[in-house]
Amino acid sequence: MSMWLIFLVSGLALVSIFLSRKATQEGGFFRGESADGRAPTLLALTFSQVTTWIFARSLLNAAILGFYYGIWGALAYAAYYLSFLTGGRIIDHLRFEQGYDSVQGFLSDRFGAWGGRCYNFVVGIRLVSEVFANLLVIGILFGAAGSQSYTLAVIGLAAVTLLYSVLGGLYASLRTDVMQMWVFLVVLSILLGIVISGGHFTTELLTFKPFDISQPGPILLLVALLQVWSYPMHDPVMMDRGFLADRETTKRSFLHAGWISSVSILAFGSLGVIAGANGLEGEDMNQVLSRLLGEFPMFLFSASLVISAMSTLDSTLTSSAKMIVLDMRLMSVSLRNGRMVMAIFMLLGLLLVFVGNKDIFSAVAVSGTASMYLVPVIFFSLWGNRRDIPVWSYIGSFFLAISGSLLYFTESSSYTMLLGEVHKYTKLLWICIAVMVGGCALFMIGGASQKQLQPLANH
Template identity: 40%
Template sequence: MPSHLLPLAFWGFLLIYGGTLYVISPRAPTAATFYDGVSAGGRGVSAIPLTLSVFISWIFAKSVTNAANLGATYGAVGALAYATYWLSIPVAGIVIYRLRTRLGASSMTEFLVGRYGRGAAIAFSAAILVRLYNEVWSNTAVVGGYFGAPGTTGYITASVAFTAITLAYSIKGGLRGSIVTDGVQAVVFVALVVLLSASVLPAHGVGTLLASGDWRLDAGLDLLLVAGLQVFSYPFHDPVLTDRGFLARERTMLRAFLVAGILGFVAIAGFGLIGAHAMLSGIDVMGNAPAAVARSMGLGAFFLMSVVMMSSAGSTLDSTFSSLARSVARDMPRLAGNLHADRLRTGAIAMTVFAVLGNLPMLAGTDILRATTISGTMVIGLAPVFIFHGARRAALNFHLSFWTGIGIGIVQAFGAVPDGLHIGDGPYAALLGANAWGLALCTALFWLPLPRARGTA
C-alpha cells in the first residue's frame, strides 16, 4: 500500500466500519431490548452470541496495547502478567452462577441491597461509574494513536469521530445492538489476529518467545502477582462483564464465561508475545508495541493492526455505553425507589454525556495502563464481599472492606505507599504491596465480628 494512501485507508475504513455496524445493529424499541438485551421477539441471548460478546467486549483496545507493551518490556512474563486478568471472567461467571442459583439474585445491586442495604449498592454503583468512565477515554485514545501522535489534530479528530460513530449505533440498539455487533467484531478480530500472528510469531519460534524474559519480581513477575490478586475483585466492578451474567440461563451463562475466559487469556497472551517479538528484534515500540511491530512489517500490516484495534475498541465502547445507560437510567433510580425508571431517552442522554466527558482524560494524555491498575486497586475491597457471598456479615463489614480498598487505591495512585510495604524492588513493588497487604486488610475487616441489623438477609 503506497504511504500516501494510508490516511485515506484509515478514514475510509472508519467510516465503513461505523456505517456497517449502524446498519446491522437492531433498533431497540423497548426497555427490555435496550437494557436487558432481549430480542424484538422476546428471546434471550443464546450460548454462542453470549460467548462471543463476553470474549470481545473484554478484549479492550487498551488491553491489547498494554499486553504487547508489557511483552516488549518483560518478554513472556509481561505477556502472561496481563493475560492473567482474563481469569477474572471465569471467576465472575462462577460467582454470578452461585448468586443466581443459590441466592436468587437478578443483578449485582439486588444482591447487595438484600445483603448489605441500599447504601452498599449506592457505593458499588459509584465505583461502576468510575470504571465505565475510564473505559471511554482509554479505548478512544488507542484508536486515535493510529491516526497521529497524542495531541495532534489527527489523533484528536479520529478519537472524537470514533466516539461519535460508536455512540450513534449504541443509542440505536442499546444492549441488544451491542450483543449483535459484538459477534461481527469478534469474527473480524480473531481472523486478523490469526493472520498477524502467523506473520510475526514464526520469526523467532513460539518456544523462544515463551522463554523470553526473566521470572523475577523486578522483571514483570510483580505485575503478574498483582493481576493474580486482582482477579478476585476486578471483574465485579465492571458491568460490561457482569451485566452479561444475567442475560441467559444459568448453565448457559457459566459455560459462556468459562470459554470466553480461556479464549481471552490465549488472545491477550498471544498479543503479548507480539511485544516479545519486538523485544527480541530490537524494535523501538515508542509506547505502542502493536503499531511498531505492524509498521516494521509494512504499511499493509500496519493498516490491518489498526483494524484490529478499532474492532476491539468499538466492542468495548459500545458495551460501555449500554452499561452506562442501564446503570444511570435504570439501576441507580431504582435504588432511589423509582421502580419504573427505564426510559430510553434517559439512557441515550447518559450515553451522550459520558461520551463527551469521557474523552477529557484522552485529551490530557493520561497513561492507559493506569485505567487498569488504579481502578483495580481501588476495588480490592469487593473481593471478600463477592467471593464469600454466602457469608452473612453486617452492612458495616461491607463498608469497612469497600472503603478501605478505595483509600488504599487512592494512596497508591498518589505514589504514597510506604517503602516498608513494598514487595520487591521492581517497578510494580508499591502496586504489589498495596494489593497484597490491602487485600489482607480488607478481608480481615470483612470478617470482623460485628452485630448485624435485624432483618438483614
C-alpha cells in the first residue's frame, strides 16, 4: 500500500506545483488575490475552508475517538466544526460591523500592545502544532515511528508541500485546496460506498456504546461545545479566509463549510465506530479495518489522510507568513521574507515530529484550552462592543487559559495528578469550565471597576 501512497503523493504534488503559479505580487501571496485583483469565488472559499479544517489529524482523531467511545466520540469531534458558525459571526462583527482588517488590529485597538502579543503567542503555537500534527500522521501511515520509511515520508511530504507553497503563497493555496477537496470528496465517497455496500454500516453498530454522561465520549462533546466559542478566533487559517471576499460570499462560505465539514468528519468517524464494534481483543483500529474492508478501502482511508495533510500544511504555511510579515510586522513586507517564514515554520514542525509529544489529540486539547482566553473577549469586547474592559482583565484571562492548558497537558501525560484519578477528558471539562467562568468574571469585574472610576475621573 505504501507504494500506491507514494504514487498518490507524487501525483498530487505535480498537480499542485502546476497549479501554483509563481507569485510576483504581494496581494496574491499574502491575501489570495488573483493576478487581476479578484477575490476568490464562493466555491473556492468554501472548499478552501473545508479542506484546511478537515486536516489529517482531525480525520484520524475522529476515527480513533469513534473506535474507543462509539458514535459519541465521533460526534464530539464533529462538534468542533460548529466553529464555522461562531467563526462566521466573529468575522462579521470584526470586519463588517466594526471595520477591522485583522484580529490583531482589533485586539491591539482594545488592549494595546498586550492585545496582539498574547494573541500572537497562542496563534504561533497553533500554527507550529498544525505542521507537527499533520506531518506526524503522514509518518504513521508509512511506518513505525523512527523507521526509515517514517522519516522519509515526513521529510518528503514536508519538502513537496513547502515547494509549491513558497511558489504562490495564499493564492496558490486556494487553487490547490479546490483540487484537493474534489479529490478528497471522490475518495471519501468511494470509501463510504464500499463500506455501506459491504453491509458494515448499520444502526446497531453505531449504537454499540450507549449514551452515559459520565463516559469520555459525552464528556468530550461537552468540552467541544465550550471550546467552539473561542476556537475559530485563534485559528489563523479560518480567520484569514474571512478577509478575502465580500460580506455575502464570506457568510455563505462559513455556513456551507460548516455542514460539509461536519458531515465529512462524522462519515470518517463512523469508520472508527465500525472498527470499535467489530474489534477483537488486542486489535487496533487499522488492524480491524484492514480485516473488515481489505486492502483497497484501506488505501482510500490512507489517501484521505494524505490529501487532507497536504491541503492543511500549505494553508498553515501561508497563514504563518501573513501573521509574521503583515500582522505582526516583524519583517518588511516582501515575497522573500514570506517564503523565509514558511521555511522556518516547516522546520519547527519537523523538529517537533522527531522530538515532541506523539499524542496528536493533546495538541488539539491544549490549543483549544489556550484559546479560551478569548471567550470573554468575544462576549464582552467584540459582540458586546464594550470598550471599558481594562488591559489587566485581558492579561488575567490569558494567563488563566495558559495555566489551564499547561495543567491539562501535565495531567493527561501523567506528569501530575492534581485533579485526582478521573479520566483525562473529565479533567479537561473541569479546566475548561474554570477558564471560561474565570475569564468572564475577570472581564465583569474589570468593566465594573472602570465604571466606578469614571465618576471620580469626571470630578
